[in-house]
Amino acid sequence: MPERVELAQNAAGRSVPTMVNGKPQIPYIGVGKYQPRGRKQAPPIRSNKDYPDSGDKRVPDLETALRNCGLHDGMVISNHHHLRDGDRVALMMLEAAARIGVKDLMWFPSASFPSQQSAIALMERGVIHHIEGSMNGPLGDYCTQGKMRGMGVLRSHGGRWQAIQDGEVHIDIAVIAAPTADTFGDADGSHGKSACGSLGFALADSMYADHVIVVTDNLVPFPCIPWQIQGNNVDAVVEVESIGDPAKIVSGTTQITRSPDRLRIAEFVARFLRDAGIMKNGFSFQAGAGGIALAFVDYLRRMMKEDGVKARFVRGGSTKYLVDLLQEGLTDYILDGQTFDLDAVKSIAGDPRHVPTSPFTSYNYHGKGSFASMVDAVVLGATEVDVNFNGNVVTHSDGRLLHGIGGWQNCLAAGCTILAVPSFRDRIPVIVDEVTTLTGPGELIDVVVTERGIAINPLRKDLLDAVKGSKLPIRPIQDIKAEVERICGGKPTRPKLGDRPVAVVKWVDGTVLDTVWQVSA
């Protein structure tokens, strides 16, 4: 609760706590500056003698599995979020823990969702001490109000892998929702009634946790093929009626935006890639699943066809629109981190060119390179971007924490990072003097595309040169900002932030990039 927290100013000029949840922190020292030392973490050595020869690790229910794994007060328990807002397993786990009677757990999901807001009651009852992981919606709001006992720690997908691998977070028990699994614990996300595609977010948990429990609603005879999670890392398998609500796991309704402004943004982005010479044979790009991103992919697809250009690979979050590219021969591969709609799930289940990836291969900054920096262009969103091209994706301008980082920070390593954002939302400008919460340093953000024009980071002279002579509305970011402020009647109102940190934003190397401050409800 209101303990005194020492603060330090980091290299981005942000004031950050030097201690978070009892652990000393390193303030951010700049992009590519922090030098990690030592060896990766590793789980305990086990012996086959303590596991059934038959390979059958089933136990009757999750409560039994948690007891067998020695669940006790203060442990760290984790889940993945591939089932998104349809997930039932995380709450099943937390409620089983509550029945067992343990207290002060640290819940470590790869992300939490509005459907899991009953976790708030478990925090009030003392079962959960705090959450480290993305908090989308109500849980983020609860945290911003200063009601959580510990501090929230926001990490990117790659940062979560880095934190586990480097030993910053030690998972005692991982509970993995599996759309298909065998009794040995081999698990696959791309088949079964609750199919969600890739299970990459659970991979670190399966490899590093002391104990691993697989929960499935589609048990198949050994071997479960493909095995995205290896049973050799799994202690127990629990069969349940349902791991999630398929309608919310994949929406099936991921739609291209119909807003003329947003379509304009999407078209600008596609044209920018073409006119800057990035769209060429063998290139690669990544775009998410928002309405603008989908529209962008559709525009780009048409331009690629017109110009006879083929990508070597595209990165998901995958949707129907990426699958179309694959099937039309416009890309050799989809390298997929998460699978968003039914077309994408079907594709990853059956097409060997649609390849599941993990935060290790894609994003882990503390590896021997990662895919992120090999992507030619990435198209991202943001809640705010400032005149120095710094980006915010976690808080709104009112200071409320409502979103996770996802792979956003990791993607900034791409050859050309584009923020595709409307210039204002609900009459609040998106381009600001200084972002409320720094999530990505401006030196890594190359282009801001709005419906009113395209701003190129002055650091990227090469890009400014590349589009010289193009018909695109290239403008200084200050110009766009001024125009938007005229329309909206001024800058956004600054939030009344308290002086109590309620969460921190980690950078991809584990250092502390910024602080989320308490906001009174």
Next chain:
Amino acid sequence: MPERVELAQNAAGRSVPTMVNGKPQIPYIGVGKYQPRGRKQAPPIRSNKDYPDSGDKRVPDLETALRNCGLHDGMVISNHHHLRDGDRVALMMLEAAARIGVKDLMWFPSASFPSQQSAIALMERGVIHHIEGSMNGPLGDYCTQGKMRGMGVLRSHGGRWQAIQDGEVHIDIAVIAAPTADTFGDADGSHGKSACGSLGFALADSMYADHVIVVTDNLVPFPCIPWQIQGNNVDAVVEVESIGDPAKIVSGTTQITRSPDRLRIAEFVARFLRDAGIMKNGFSFQAGAGGIALAFVDYLRRMMKEDGVKARFVRGGSTKYLVDLLQEGLTDYILDGQTFDLDAVKSIAGDPRHVPTSPFTSYNYHGKGSFASMVDAVVLGATEVDVNFNGNVVTHSDGRLLHGIGGWQNCLAAGCTILAVPSFRDRIPVIVDEVTTLTGPGELIDVVVTERGIAINPLRKDLLDAVKGSKLPIRPIQDIKAEVERICGGKPTRPKLGDRPVAVVKWVDGTVLDTVWQVSA
């Protein structure tokens, strides 16, 4: 060299050194008795900042790569043996090390082969101090003659993973021959002119070594799909003209035995599986690539068809004969540890039901179970088996070390372990009073099948009962032995063993099962 070595008697009554290559050893204490403690090993934490953003890790040659990885005296350097007797990369690596001028390396291949016998010259010159790993043929012979400076350490495939994982062997630099790779280091064994199928033996090296170098003769643009080896673990990529001799990588001529005696053995084994009720819907088996094993698969295939029986999975070493089962719908899956012929390479490259495995999934005894114990029946060879069903696969009755263990020890965990052996070879009986070198404890060996009859381990009353009334020639092992000794004119001559240990045989849990003693040439 002739240092004094302390010996201890282990639980199998074998005299074993308590110190091997400067490291204290635990004598074998029985099957399923040793309790490992502590955590697994892990490689150093790296940072993307120290690797090229483009992902291109190519260096001009292997010598440069080894220098960049800081190769120096006394290091441990490793290779895999999926290219078998056709491999060119291991010698390329050792010769590059010799040119650099380092001394006293420990060479840690997953197995060494006759074509690598020039490693003997490198031992004589002091470049290699000793070899830990299977030594097939001349290198084993060299070791047995006491000429190697350090002791040989023989481990099973699973035992090699266990030793790396548990920190008994720390690999400084792994050099991985890759039939296909991209510039980032992602590597695949199933495509390219030097295709060898699975790369599972190199997986531990790629995950645990401090430095990893991929050597390929088929560089493809990123991403190399599938990636059996992940570039995120790789430091450098070297392109060479040829990683091996395709004719010796896969023989293309793996043939069923034509010997009437051996065909008889193969048929007995198949009939045994049928009559004992092991061959039933959903069952599983593993057989290697020897002439008897191949003939066995062919007999079994016919019986399966006759009886309308389908296996759930079969385990390779894969060959045409297993691929036939898959293609005829007689098994759902091949779980493949190594790929022996061209038909199998083609199958694993294109059929998602033909799945590459690793020693981690298949064999590692210090995991949360492994596939080995889930296999219903395994058919193995042996150089000797004794009246207590103990098996030997590494030495001949003359005491010479000529073979590695392969997955043999690990396979003993199967539901029914069958040694299919001729009762004598070159007029030397195979069934003996006591095996020269204990490689597998008799309590794990269930059935010995020879052309003169089938001996069932008295511990397996269930199997004795199961085949009661069958027409199979079930006989006590002593009876078969006595008959063979009459034919061969007595027991094998006991070798004149020295009192100097030249190698040890590890058990699957890392304890020392037996010793190989110096034999004068």
